[in-house]
Every structure is written in structure tokens, then in C-alpha cells.
Amino acid sequence: MTTTRELQSIPKAAPLYGRAALPMIPFASRLPFVAGSTTEIPDVELVVPEVRVDPKNLAAYREITGFLNAGRLPVTYGFALAFPLHMALMTGGDFPFPAVGLVHLRNRIVQHRPIAPDEVLSVRVHADPLQPHPKGRTFLVHTELRVGDEAVWTCASTFFKRGGGAASAATAAPDPIDAVPVDLDALTTTQWELPDDLGRRFARVGGDINPIHLHPLTAKAFGFPRHIAHGMWTKARSLAAIEDLLPDAFAVEVRFQKPVLLPATVEFGSATADDGRVGFALRDARGQVPHLRGLVSPA
CATH class of the missing domain: 3.10.129.10 (Hotdog Thioesterase)
Structure with missing residues (x-):
């Protein structure tokens, strides 16, 4: 059964990267609050029920990426908005390996409709179970943005963890x-x-x-x-x-x-x-x- 954990706001990225570095310390993964002590992706959903886009951050994002339409969020902005939640999920003590060293292989976004910059969003993040890969294992991190009960934007990111691969997982x-x-x-x-x-x-x-x-x-x-x-x-x-x-x-x-x-x-x-x-x-x-x-x- 999925466990839902509600947060009051999107967490800050810097402390999460501090936690991400802990498994690099010898024997630290034995600690219950450090990733690496389990073998399976936790069935957990992180939810922030009310998120408002920071206009200054959005303007800076547009400037560095080149998006010009000011009437809607850039289609990739939802990933930036939710990424600290990805890190919060992957740096928890119930995650099977360190976030440092994971490789982002693929990213799929579905925009169901344009999102206005002033709309109040709820952000939801969860991960699928591990899947075999010829050179290691992969898993999907799913992100959903909602306005009220309407899903307006979804994203699936494929991450790769090297090691313990299965040759039978190869596909043509x-x-x-x-x-x-x-x-x-x-x-x-x-x-x-x-x-x-x-x-x-x-x-x-x-x-x-x-x-x-x-x-x-x-x-x-x-x-x-x-x-x-x-x-x-x-x-x-x-x-x-x-x-x-x-x-x-x-x-x-x-x-x-x-x-x-x-x-x-x-x-x-x-x-x-x-x-x-x-x-x-x-x-x-x-x-x-x-x-x-x-x-x-x-x-």
C-alpha cells in the first residue's frame, strides 16, 4: 500500500545534497536515515498540496533556457519545480542506493493543457519498482502537477543505477x-x-x-x-x-x-x-x- 507523505512546501535543494553525500562516508549506509540500507524502491508518494511559482525564479528560468511565451509555464519548468522532491525521495533512509551516481537516461513529459504562471499547483512525486537493465537497474520517478483535481502536467524520468546487470534484459x-x-x-x-x-x-x-x-x-x-x-x-x-x-x-x-x-x-x-x-x-x-x-x- 502506498504511503503518502505530505510536505508543507518544496524542500531546499542544498541540505538534500548534503544528505545525498552521506552514503559516500564508509559504513554510513548502515545508519537508518541514510540511503543504501534497503533493497527495494519504497512505495511512497510525496505531496506538496499548494505550490505557487516564484515569478523571479520563473523569469530567470526563461532567460537561461530561451522560452519566450510569458503567458504559460515553460513545458520543462515543472521538472525544476519538483526536482527537490525527487531528491527528498532518493535521499531517504528507505531508498536502496545513493542518489549520487545515478544517471538520468530518459525524460517524458505530457502537458495536458497550458499552465498559467499564477495557478496554484499541487505537486506529487513517486517512484516505480526497480527494473533489470543489461548493465544495472533502472527505475522511473513520476511527477504530477494538478490544479484542483485536474492533472495538468505529468512527467516520467528514467534513472539508471550501474551494477548488477542482467543480460536477459537487453531488447532490440x-x-x-x-x-x-x-x-x-x-x-x-x-x-x-x-x-x-x-x-x-x-x-x-x-x-x-x-x-x-x-x-x-x-x-x-x-x-x-x-x-x-x-x-x-x-x-x-x-x-x-x-x-x-x-x-x-x-x-x-x-x-x-x-x-x-x-x-x-x-x-x-x-x-x-x-x-x-x-x-x-x-x-x-x-x-x-x-x-x-x-x-x-x-x-
Whole structure:
């Protein structure tokens, strides 16, 4: 049976990352309040019943991602709003492994209708049980935004935990994200120059202050040659680039590929199918490293 835990407000991100670092201390996972002492995802839903968007944070989010329509929330903003709840779930003592080291593989958002910036939202977050993967395990974190009893926005994020993989989990099924081909070599593309401080700036407005995004030294501690851009920034910036093509109700799913090492020059392109679906892709400017592939499907 699902346990519902109601919070009065969205928690602050910084203390949660402090908790996320605790399992890195030897034997700390034996403590009951530190993640890593269980084997299964807890059947828990975190709920904040009344959330109002901070206009200053929203303006800063629009500025760094490129969304222009001031009459509605950017489609990816709900993830930034709810991300501290993801961290609260994944840093609890009943979570099976540390949040540090998890990889965000995919993200699917369904916008059921535009959300006005002044609407009062309830935010709900829960995670599905672990699933096998050839190189480890995956799980989904679900987020729902409601206005009253109406679900206006939902999101499913696929996270990957390396280790203990099952070869039998491999599948050759085609990825629906590739349903609309995006040949960047044949398209007119746009280049973006990503500055060294992009990760730090987006962390301030997006809630994700993971050290891999903040500075070369902190990123190297986790095996990266330099700090990397947030995957959800690449999704947000890509959707902002095709904002005029987005209908009122739609689904958008992305597959995160190779990380973007900062600073960087990247190349973006999109293609529209006859049925209204829009495929899009992001790669490095030399055309050698794929960073993101996505698909917008009208509802």
C-alpha cells in the first residue's frame, strides 16, 4: 500500500545534497536515515498540496533556457519545480542506493493543457519498482502537477543505477523517439555557444546542484574530465528553440546520450512530420558526439 507523505512546501535543494553525500562516508549506509540500507524502491508518494511559482525564479528560468511565451509555464519548468522532491525521495533512509551516481537516461513529459504562471499547483512525486537493465537497474520517478483535481502536467524520468546487470534484459525493440528521423547533416542547423558557468547558473534556477554540473574539480571527483551541462537544460533549450511549433497539449520524450562538457559549442536541428510530430536532436559542433534526441507528439 502506498504511503503518502505530505510536505508543507518544496524542500531546499542544498541540505538534500548534503544528505545525498552521506552514503559516500564508509559504513554510513548502515545508519537508518541514510540511503543504501534497503533493497527495494519504497512505495511512497510525496505531496506538496499548494505550490505557487516564484515569478523571479520563473523569469530567470526563461532567460537561461530561451522560452519566450510569458503567458504559460515553460513545458520543462515543472521538472525544476519538483526536482527537490525527487531528491527528498532518493535521499531517504528507505531508498536502496545513493542518489549520487545515478544517471538520468530518459525524460517524458505530457502537458495536458497550458499552465498559467499564477495557478496554484499541487505537486506529487513517486517512484516505480526497480527494473533489470543489461548493465544495472533502472527505475522511473513520476511527477504530477494538478490544479484542483485536474492533472495538468505529468512527467516520467528514467534513472539508471550501474551494477548488477542482467543480460536477459537487453531488447532490440525500436525506440519510439526515432520515429521522426532527424538528419542533422541534411538540415539547416543552429549553433549555441554554452559558457563555462552554464551549469552553475542553471543549478540556481533548476534546483539541481549536483557537483558534476558546477566546476571542473567537483566533476572530476565523479569521473568526468570537466563539468557537464544539465540534461534537463538541453531538453529545455531544445524545446524553447521550437516553441512556436508546440501545441497546447502534447507529449515530449527525450533520450539523453553523451554529456555536454562545458564550455561547448553544440548544434541543434529539428524535423516536422506530416502528422505534426516534431523530431529534434542536439550534438557537438563537429558532428561527432550525439547529446540528445527527442520527439514531440501532439496529444
